Amino acid sequence: MSTDFDSLIAEARGCTLCASQLPLAPKPIFQLHPAARILIAGQAPGIKAHTSGIPFDDASGQRLRNWLGLSTDRFYDPSLTAILPMEMCYPGRGHTGDLSPRPECAEQWRKALLKQLPNIKLTLVIGRYAQVWHLPGSRKLSLTDTVKLWRNYWPDTLPLPHPSPRNNRWLKQNPWFEQEILPVLRAEISSIARR
Numbered sequence: 001m002s003t004d005f006d007s008l009i010a011e012a013r014g015c016t017l018c019a020s021q022l023p024l025a026p027k028p029i030f031q032l033h034p035a036a037r038i039l040i041a042g043q044a045p046g047i048k049a050h051t052s053g054i055p056f057d058d059a060s061g062q063r064l065r066n067w068l069g070l071s072t073d074r075f076y077d078p079s080l081t082a083i084l085p086m087e088m089c090y091p092g093r094g095h096t097g098d099l100s101p102r103p104e105c106a107e108q109w110r111k112a113l114l115k116q117l118p119n120i121k122l123t124l125v126i127g128r129y130a131q132v133w134h135l136p137g138s139r140k141l142s143l144t145d146t147v148k149l150w151r152n153y154w155p156d157t158l159p160l161p162h163p164s165p166r167n168n169r170w171l172k173q174n175p176w177f178e179q180e181i182l183p184v185l186r187a188e189i190s191s192i193a194r195r
């Protein structure tokens with residue numbers, strides 16, 4: 001692993017760029033390793049992840065691991081799975097849930113950190129904010145329509161809804177997602193994990 005990688009990671013971990021806008025002290029949460037083959041491009045850490053320092057350390061993470069068919073060990077194996085949210089620090093709560101990711105975080109860090117992942121075979125793009133950034137063509141589409149068009153991005157990219165329990169209603173209203181997409185996704189993850 002290069003020194004450049006180590007210094008970039010150390011710099012990102014020590015970032016305080018938008019400290020004055022955050023509800024708690026900055027604590028960037030991500031998982032990166034140059035050997036990673038799967039990238040989880042998420043939204044922002046929740047309060048549980050902020051507290052533990054572990055990404056997706058909550059009910060959303062349990063559901064996401066189930067969607068992927070990955071054990072906890074494999075999910076947190078940085079040489080397999082990279083996890084990089086659009087905002088790396090906990091954004092705080094709004095009226096209807098956690099606040100949206102702050103744009104300055106992706107502006108400051110995202111391209112440089114993604115460059116450290118030359119071996120990614122599949123990028124899972126979770127939620128609207130990550131989809132607009134990673135799939136600019138989806139900007140005018142709803143999340144549902146973007147996910148319905150998943151074959152347009154497959155097999156190197158897959159748009160997903162957020163696995164939060166707050167999306168239980170969406171999952172109930174869109175049973176095609178679990179029936180049609182998850183078996184294909186699990187097969188691909190299993191194949192990548194064996195390589």
Ligand code: SF4
Pocket residue numbers: 012015016017018019026027028087088089102104105106108
């Ligand atoms: S949210 Fe991003 S830009 Fe803001 S302090 Fe945390 S790491 Fe830095």
